[in-house]
Amino acid sequence: MNSFKVQYTIDGEDFSVAGEASRKLKKVLQSLGVDPQIIRKATVAMYEGEINMVIHADGGVIDAEITPEKIHLFLRDKGPGIPDIALAMTEGFSTASDNVRELGFGAGMGLPNMEKYTDYMNIITEIGVGTTIEMIVNTSLS
Template sequence: MSEAVRLSYDVSADDFTHAGEASGAIKRTLKKLGIDMEIVRRVSIAVYEGEINMVIHANGGVIEAEISPTCIEIWLKDKGPGIKDIDLAMQEGYSTARDHIRALGFGAGMGLPNIKKYTDDMKIDTEIGVGTTVYMKVNFT
């Protein structure tokens, strides 16, 4: 792989059936490129948690990924309500998800902590009433 591979996916709001399509597609692309399975799994989990967050909290958005020979960088961009307190949101177990989301198996307050756990770099850029971009990077070596 000499040139970077760029991917982009739309994520629909409140579409729980299709939530995970973008993560699955990124996962399959990485597998095809022959990336180590453990790394593929880490990327998949991190993007999936982010994608679920976009569906639950942020009215959907766009996921963009750039795969270079040395790493994958991903931007999850939404136009949702923004995150009031990032430190609180990063705490395991803290969640603002409503009961119907918990009934679907999410909203345990593990999303952002899981993303941090599985990535080599993570940044959150958020503005109340404007939206949030979650950046993540996973190195291949």
């Protein structure tokens, strides 16, 4: 076995279960013996992505592939797409509804945090079609 692959389906209906997939990924990484600081980076990045999928895109699918060198995450949704990626990457910018903000989400830190905690991030988005975000967290501490 050269890598470990796992897929999580993100339910867009239920806010209360958002975060479950990143919790599961954390357990996977712990049992594989990944360094705790690296686990934290990967799970925070995935958690933010997961929350975004629930808030904006009615859920989606996350594929994770883990090798001894890196954690590779693909987040795919069929949501509205991101009209202006540069703007969306600005800390504090958010298009979340008031309802969502009342729940303590939508502070506009999702995408900036995802970039902050990963070593590579690439966003492919098309209006009305959906968004795919690829993230890589290197597992070596250097």
